[in-house]
Amino acid sequence: MERVAADRSRPVLIVEDDDEVRDVLIVACELHGYPAIGVPSADAAMERLRAGLRPCLIVLDLVMPNRSGWEFREDQLADPALASIPTVAMSAAIQGDSIRETLQVEALLPKPVDMDRLLALIARHCAR
Numbered sequence: 001m002e003r004v005a006a007d008r009s010r011p012v013l014i015v016e017d018d019d020e021v022r023d024v025l026i027v028a029c030e031l032h033g034y035p036a037i038g039v040p041s042a043d044a045a046m047e048r049l050r051a052g053l054r055p056c057l058i059v060l061d062l063v064m065p066n067r068s069g070w071e072f073r074e075d076q077l078a079d080p081a082l083a084s085i086p087t088v089a090m091s092a093a094i095q096g097d098s099i100r101e102t103l104q105v106e107a108l109l110p111k112p113v114d115m116d117r118l119l120a121l122i123a124r125h126c127a128r
Contacts (some may be wrong), residue, residue, distance in 0.1 A: 011035040012122055013055035015045040015072065016090075017064040021111075025059060028115055034126050041065075042072035049082050056126035059118070060105075062091040073103050086125045088118070 012029050014036055016022040022038040029036035037055070039045045042064060058076075062069035069089060076082045089103055092111035100108040107121055 010054060010056040010126065011037045012126060013045060013048070013053065013058045014038040015042060015058060015064075015069065016061045017041060018061075021061075025113070025118075028119065029122060032119055032122070034122055042067035042069060042075075045072060046075060049076070049085075050079075055085060057106075057122055058085055058087040059122075060087055060089050062089050062094055062103075070103070073105070077104060088121050 012034050014022055014025045014029075016025065016038065017040050019040070022040065026036040026038045034056075037048070037053070039048060043066065045058070045060075060069045060072060069091075073087065073089070076085070076087065087103075087105045088107045088109060089100070089105045090109045090111055090113055095108060095110055097108075106125070107117075109118060
């Protein structure tokens with residue numbers, strides 16, 4: 001995949017409870033020139049967003065302990081300051097176009113994630 005100039009002030013926000021998966025996604029983003037911030041929970045992501053973080057894209061795991069990606073997305077869509085941030089959902093268990101439409105996400109990616117597909121989505125939303 002070709003390297004594209006990224007807006008370094010707007011990182012990719014990766015919301016993933018699995019430390020290893022989160023780290024792999026961060027490294028993949030950064031190796032392709034996209035800054036990334038990883039958080040282990042929906043609560044941590046919402047805290048960062050409400051503190052002013054404005055990522056170019058949110059990559060969101062749907063199945064997490066405590067608060068799910070579904071609950072995060074509901075809160076995100078209810079907040080006018082956050083609703084327009086593009087979001088890509090990921091899940092090993094949940095798939096289908098109807099789910100993608102319900103969540104109002106750019107894409108619903110199965111796990112393990114196809115990195116080329118994810119990087120193409122990141123390029124679409126995070127390139128200058």
